[in-house]
Amino acid sequence: MGTMVHTHDNKSMLSQGILIFIYLAILTALEFFVAITFNSVVLLVVVALVKAALVIYYYMHVYKLNLESEVDDASYDFKAGTNRLGLWLFLISDAFVFAGLMVVRINLLGLSRPELNQTLGLAVTTVLLVSSFFMNRGETLMRNGDRQGFLKNIALTFILGLGFLLGVVLVEWRLAIHEGITPSGSTAGAAFFMMTGMHAFHVFTGLILLAIVWINGRRGLYDVKSYPVEAAAVYWHFVDVVWIFFYPALYLIGTAVH
Amino acid sequence: MRRHFIIVGILVIVMSVLIYIGLDSAGLMPVVASAQAVDVDWMWNLEVIAMSFLFALIVAPLTYSLIVFRRRKGDTTDAEHMEGNTRLEIAWTIVPLFIVMAYAYLGAINLAATQRVDPQAMVVRVTGLQWDWTFEYPSVNGVTVVSKELHLPVGQQVLFRMTSNDVIHSFWVPEFRLKQDVVPGRITELRITPTLEGSYKVRCAELCGTSHAFMENPVIISSQEEFDAWFDVALDEAVTASQTPEGRGQALVSANGCAACHSINGAPGIGPTWFGLIGRTEELTDGSTVVVDEAYVHESISAPQAKIVAGFENQLMPTYSFTEEQIADIIAYITTLR
Amino acid sequence: MRNISPVWKGLLLLVIAGAIGYGIGLGLDALISGALNTSGPVGAAFAILFAVTAFFFGIYGYRGITRGLVYQVVGTLLGALLITGIRALMGLDNIFGVYLFSEPAWVVGALVGVVSFLFGVGVVHDWVQWSRGIDTPEHHADEPGWEKYFGVSLDHKVIGIQYTITALVLIAIGGTFAMIFRTELAASQLQFLTTELRLFNQTGPQIYNTLMSLHGIIMIISILLGISGIMNYAVPFLVGAQDMAFPRLNAFAYWVSVPASVLMLLSLVLGGFDTGWTGYPPLSARAPVGMQMFFLGVFTAGWSSILGSLNVIATVVRLRAKGMSAMRLPILVWASVATSIIALTATQLIGLSFQLVMFQRLFGMPFFDAARGGNPVLFQHLFWFYSHPAVYVFVLPGLGVISELLPVFVRKPLFGYRWVAMSSLGIALVGFTVWAHHMFTSGMNEYLRVPFMYSTLLVAVPTGVKFFSWVATMWGGKIETPTPMLFVLGAIIVFLMGGLTGPPNAAIALDLHLHDTYWVVGHFHDTIFGGFVFPFFAAIYYWFPKATGRRMNEFWGKVHFWMMTPSFFVLTLGMMLIGLRGMRRRIVDYDPALGFDFAQLIMTIGGYLIALSVLIFIINLFHSIKHGEKAEGNLWNSRSPEWQVPSPMPVHNYDVPFEVVGEPYDYGLKDSKYVEFSPNGQKHIEFTTEPEVQPHRH
Numbered sequence A: 001m002g003t004m005v006h007t008h009d010n011k012s013m014l015s016q017g018i019l020i021f022i023y024l025a026i027l028t029a030l031e032f033f034v035a036i037t038f039n040s041v042v043l044l045v046v047v048a049l050v051k052a053a054l055v056i057y058y059y060m061h062v063y064k065l066n067l068e069s070e071v072d073d074a075s076y077d078f079k080a081g082t083n084r085l086g087l088w089l090f091l092i093s094d095a096f097v098f099a100g101l102m103v104v105r106i107n108l109l110g111l112s113r114p115e116l117n118q119t120l121g122l123a124v125t126t127v128l129l130v131s132s133f134f135m136n137r138g139e140t141l142m143r144n145g146d147r148q149g150f151l152k153n154i155a156l157t158f159i160l161g162l163g164f165l166l167g168v169v170l171v172e173w174r175l176a177i178h179e180g181i182t183p184s185g186s187t188a189g190a191a192f193f194m195m196t197g198m199h200a201f202h203v204f205t206g207l208i209l210l211a212i213v214w215i216n217g218r219r220g221l222y223d224v225k226s227y228p229v230e231a232a233a234v235y236w237h238f239v240d241v242v243w244i245f246f247y248p249a250l251y252l253i254g255t256a257v258h
Numbered sequence B: 001m002r003r004h005f006i007i008v009g010i011l012v013i014v015m016s017v018l019i020y021i022g023l024d025s026a027g028l029m030p031v032v033a034s035a036q037a038v039d040v041d042w043m044w045n046l047e048v049i050a051m052s053f054l055f056a057l058i059v060a061p062l063t064y065s066l067i068v069f070r071r072r073k074g075d076t077t078d079a080e081h082m083e084g085n086t087r088l089e090i091a092w093t094i095v096p097l098f099i100v101m102a103y104a105y106l107g108a109i110n111l112a113a114t115q116r117v118d119p120q121a122m123v124v125r126v127t128g129l130q131w132d133w134t135f136e137y138p139s140v141n142g143v144t145v146v147s148k149e150l151h152l153p154v155g156q157q158v159l160f161r162m163t164s165n166d167v168i169h170s171f172w173v174p175e176f177r178l179k180q181d182v183v184p185g186r187i188t189e190l191r192i193t194p195t196l197e198g199s200y201k202v203r204c205a206e207l208c209g210t211s212h213a214f215m216e217n218p219v220i221i222s223s224q225e226e227f228d229a230w231f232d233v234a235l236d237e238a239v240t241a242s243q244t245p246e247g248r249g250q251a252l253v254s255a256n257g258c259a260a261c262h263s264i265n266g267a268p269g270i271g272p273t274w275f276g277l278i279g280r281t282e283e284l285t286d287g288s289t290v291v292v293d294e295a296y297v298h299e300s301i302s303a304p305q306a307k308i309v310a311g312f313e314n315q316l317m318p319t320y321s322f323t324e325e326q327i328a329d330i331i332a333y334i335t336t337l338r
Numbered sequence C: 001m002r003n004i005s006p007v008w009k010g011l012l013l014l015v016i017a018g019a020i021g022y023g024i025g026l027g028l029d030a031l032i033s034g035a036l037n038t039s040g041p042v043g044a045a046f047a048i049l050f051a052v053t054a055f056f057f058g059i060y061g062y063r064g065i066t067r068g069l070v071y072q073v074v075g076t077l078l079g080a081l082l083i084t085g086i087r088a089l090m091g092l093d094n095i096f097g098v099y100l101f102s103e104p105a106w107v108v109g110a111l112v113g114v115v116s117f118l119f120g121v122g123v124v125h126d127w128v129q130w131s132r133g134i135d136t137p138e139h140h141a142d143e144p145g146w147e148k149y150f151g152v153s154l155d156h157k158v159i160g161i162q163y164t165i166t167a168l169v170l171i172a173i174g175g176t177f178a179m180i181f182r183t184e185l186a187a188s189q190l191q192f193l194t195t196e197l198r199l200f201n202q203t204g205p206q207i208y209n210t211l212m213s214l215h216g217i218i219m220i221i222s223i224l225l226g227i228s229g230i231m232n233y234a235v236p237f238l239v240g241a242q243d244m245a246f247p248r249l250n251a252f253a254y255w256v257s258v259p260a261s262v263l264m265l266l267s268l269v270l271g272g273f274d275t276g277w278t279g280y281p282p283l284s285a286r287a288p289v290g291m292q293m294f295f296l297g298v299f300t301a302g303w304s305s306i307l308g309s310l311n312v313i314a315t316v317v318r319l320r321a322k323g324m325s326a327m328r329l330p331i332l333v334w335a336s337v338a339t340s341i342i343a344l345t346a347t348q349l350i351g352l353s354f355q356l357v358m359f360q361r362l363f364g365m366p367f368f369d370a371a372r373g374g375n376p377v378l379f380q381h382l383f384w385f386y387s388h389p390a391v392y393v394f395v396l397p398g399l400g401v402i403s404e405l406l407p408v409f410v411r412k413p414l415f416g417y418r419w420v421a422m423s424s425l426g427i428a429l430v431g432f433t434v435w436a437h438h439m440f441t442s443g444m445n446e447y448l449r450v451p452f453m454y455s456t457l458l459v460a461v462p463t464g465v466k467f468f469s470w471v472a473t474m475w476g477g478k479i480e481t482p483t484p485m486l487f488v489l490g491a492i493i494v495f496l497m498g499g500l501t502g503p504p505n506a507a508i509a510l511d512l513h514l515h516d517t518y519w520v521v522g523h524f525h526d527t528i529f530g531g532f533v534f535p536f537f538a539a540i541y542y543w544f545p546k547a548t549g550r551r552m553n554e555f556w557g558k559v560h561f562w563m564m565t566p567s568f569f570v571l572t573l574g575m576m577l578i579g580l581r582g583m584r585r586r587i588v589d590y591d592p593a594l595g596f597d598f599a600q601l602i603m604t605i606g607g608y609l610i611a612l613s614v615l616i617f618i619i620n621l622f623h624s625i626k627h628g629e630k631a632e633g634n635l636w637n638s639r640s641p642e643w644q645v646p647s648p649m650p651v652h653n654y655d656v657p658f659e660v661v662g663e664p665y666d667y668g669l670k671d672s673k674y675v676e677f678s679p680n681g682q683k684h685i686e687f688t689t690e691p692e693v694q695p696h697r698h
């Protein structure tokens, strides 16, 4: 990874996106493997942290907060910089909700977890991960000036995101209830529904943002410098980062109890 | 300037001494009735010294400046320019740092002192309920004395093991000082060694709903002999009561604090009175009426929310887990109330 | 009709509409439950909703806030009806619950009501346009005169004043509640809040609990709005910006607090709630529907706090004038940033903790239900993780105001500027690690107690730095004492008392005696008055001329001070005294055997005198807007940039930008300047009123 510094060169950003996706996929597989074999909590935490760091740096371009804009305050770049800071502050704030939910989960369940459908869990996780990949591509293409490619990728992201949402809310919730894991049945059920519910709510708002960006993109409102596209992407990846932690917390760590 | 510093220095000392004497002689704490209270009061005294000194340390120079350095009439110039003094600033960061750390250390020692364990301590089980306390003494030959009053012998450590049936309460006897929350679903502990005979009150210190203010039960500290005498009588009563259904019912009612909401003499309360309950016609919230019989009472106890009596919508009766025999005993007791 | 002043017209309509609403509510209630309950919740809820709306209609007409309120009322009813309908279709029994609507219906109704308000008042209009790809002008011109305060404005000065006035209204409401329950406390035994009383389906003791809890939370929300008022008003012009970084978000943050306040009032009549402002389960899981309104109200107000602080940080980071390096920031700006860091992050946790209880009530999720594996103490951790740092949110801006004003009236630089600036951050950061000191008696894990005592006491160090610096600043100065300075001095002494009564609480064994007694009540009224109320008044007296071009009456200002301060000491010293001797908190009645009757009576009288002095202040404030002595120049002879331009301030603050060329508080240094006005300092947004090709912010 030594050569992978952050870059503004569009070509290399595209290939960087692919590379990061591969890393993430490998790490997810590793995570799953660890969980079904020797289930080491420490290792799972480390893997999640590495994944989150990759997404935050390469997909969410956190380094852009540092871009020095000596330029005039009225310029587009300056305003975009202010907006970027605002969005990040919002995400930091939002992260505290999810951290709080994590504390609730750890306090109530400790090293046990609800007995959920592993295949489905891995499937929705993959879908969300792939959606992030397309989101990244879409954003980069827009910066490249390729509007058609941008639209196509955003549409794909949207469809995958919707798939994730429905997979969790329609399929997973139903299966869980069928298995006797209900919101009111036990603390495990309560934690599960609360965490996935809160996350699903964020996915839902993310989908709305994607829809707006897609529609406005089709109308030709964006050009090479379009902060709204970046904002939608950063938000989408943030939702991804949350799932990077929630997935192991709900599906992998500890022993399943009924 | 030097003169000013000396005057203020003297003022600070005089003022702290005066405040300390004032506070100390005001007798701020209730009487000391437990060994633990002695430790707590020791810490309190330390605090009073610290507060007196620190208050004077700030207020004396402040007032002094206000008088001596006030703006004279007609003066429109600024004061002498003075931005700071790094050494002074470091000092007033480091010194308080040491003080508070020393102070926290003393606090920890003090806490340990209040938690000294006497392995011989008598165990009293305390239950908090809306809005009453019950105390259960170690059982003798399978019979347990359950009391609404806390009787304790002087000089012997008691270990309270406490839990709650409904919401959080807090066990506090001001004369004992220490308090401890009583939490549903867990058992909390508190150790007290009473040292002064007399009667006090245990006051619930955690907001627990409508009648929180009135959740106060008597505490009686007496000599070992008096305590034993009381205990023997209470034990006899418990033995007799356990022989009849009404007696067992009454004991259950008393142990579960039903009286906090239900009167037995027709007086209004949080819940409907039990006086003349069987055979009475009750109006329910859905507009219907029922004539109270044993089945209805049974349902009211085992599933309180099934039918709600009109006028009591805003009060929730807790759900209890009684066995069938226990409910039958309670009904037997209620039936006697007419 | 045309000749009466708008306020009277508003009050008249308030009464009429209140009566109509009450009638409608009673009628609906009777229709459904079959009984006429004149003191029940439904009539009162309708009366409140109608009356508040009609009041603003009377003074302002159908636009701005009035339209918001109308939308809120309609939204609430629609939301509630929707859920009622769904429940009817699902065949759930007990559709109408105890009240007109079931609990889920009220909750959803309240949520829909809040969202509707935001649409009605018009704060989301521009965002909706942007998302549809339509541009809007970057700034909207405000209406002239007082009318701009009742509608959406994007000007930070207008928003700051809106916040301030709302805070004062809430202080008046919360203070009035305090007066009611203090009257009950003036003597032992139940005076008028008796067990026979029935009001809004509550008995006297329940009314006490509701009023006491609402007093706490309404005051706390008024503090949050008050500090937002100070920060919004002052921070942009202190750093030389033309406005906040996100003016629309700023307006949004203010306007969500209005429906939140309405929800708070609704909670009073919808059965109330008897948990105190802390809302601990399991008690809060069983309280009446008012509990849910309280949760939703706090939740909504929390968003105001979060978004407002986000804006403050972004403004300070991005929009500082040229040359304004970190160590040349006015001290109030440092304090605001420290406050905002806390509010931005920790607030989410009180929201979450309340949300979990709401869900436990609505869906039976057993988070805090011990019988089903939940953990009541977990709630307390989540709650205090916000609510302790929150107390530093309350005071840091106030302490900033003290440090900001002191040099002006002492005519001497702030002693040790750097340490004071850093101490705000220090307090904020250490403040994150101390929350469990509220839980020493809670039965939490034993090993947590001692570490939390250490961290708690650590806060005394940076706080002490401030005090020592203030004393050193005053030493050798040339001290003037106009009204703002009096309040600054009062603040220092009162906050010192509050601060010094903190360490006893932190010493665990001693806290086991002090916890949940009036000692603690005394402690926090001292810290809050010293850290917020006094500085808030100081700030208003100080910046009032900036906002209006007139100054407030000095004589009545001094009366306000000399009446409030001694009565306040009587009130809180009394609290601490009886607390030590065994007076529990949150009780409607106390044992006469304790012998507190006399002390309580004196304290109640003290409370009334405080209320009277605040009333004097409010009258002085409104009177001076029109009739105050003119003060258009640098009234206090301050170095701060805002005083270098005429009052009232121009719409976009500085016509010519400034550049920072010196230290902020160099009083007494010849020929030193803090700022220099020149186009050279250009670092500001150009405002255009023409639509331009415009970025869309999400």
Ligand code: HEA
Pocket (backbone or CB within 6 Å): B054, B058, B096, B097, B099, B100, C278, C391, C392, C394, C395, C437, C438, C456, C457, C459, C460, C461, C463, C464, C465, C467, C496, C498, C499, C500, C501, C502, C503, C504, C505, C506, C507, C511, C514, C515, C516, C520, C523, C524, C527, C528, C531
């Ligand atoms: C505005 C708010 C505010 C502020 C600033 C503080 C400041 C502090 N508070 Fe307070 N507190 C509250 C508001 C506030 N508090 C509220 C609202 C509650 C009750 C909540 C409820 O239950 O409803 C509460 C309750 C509360 C408790 C829980 C009590 C209980 O319920 O059992 C504790 C326990 O540790 C505590 C401690 C402290 C401490 C150590 C400080 C410190 O920050 C104080 C530091 C200041 C000084 C110490 C003075 C100046 C310093 C010097 C002169 C330097 C030298 C000093 C030393 C060397 C000691 N507070």
Ligand code: HEA
Pocket (backbone or CB within 6 Å): C169, C171, C172, C173, C174, C175, C176, C178, C179, C182, C212, C213, C215, C216, C217, C219, C220, C223, C275, C276, C277, C278, C521, C525, C528, C533, C571, C584, C585, C586, C587, C588, C607, C608, C610, C611, C612, C614, C615, C618
């Ligand atoms: C900003 C914070 C704030 C302020 C200013 C106050 C102000 C006052 N407080 Fe309160 N208080 C709290 C915050 C505050 N309080 C909190 C957080 C609690 C804890 C609640 C809980 O336990 O859950 C509490 C609890 C509390 C209690 C304990 C209740 C109990 O435990 O049972 C008491 C008892 O005396 C009390 C008294 C008072 C009094 C007499 C005032 C007086 O200073 C009030 C003076 C009156 C006014 C300021 C209003 C004056 C204005 C008008 C009358 C004008 C009206 C006219 C117009 C509209 C123009 N407060």
Ligand code: CUA
Pocket (backbone or CB within 6 Å): B128, B129, B131, B168, B169, B170, B204, B205, B206, B207, B208, B209, B212, B213, B215
């Ligand atoms: Cu039990 Cu208060």
Ligand SMILES: [Cu+2]
Pocket (backbone or CB within 6 Å): C387, C388, C391, C435, C437, C438
């Ligand atoms: Cu605290």
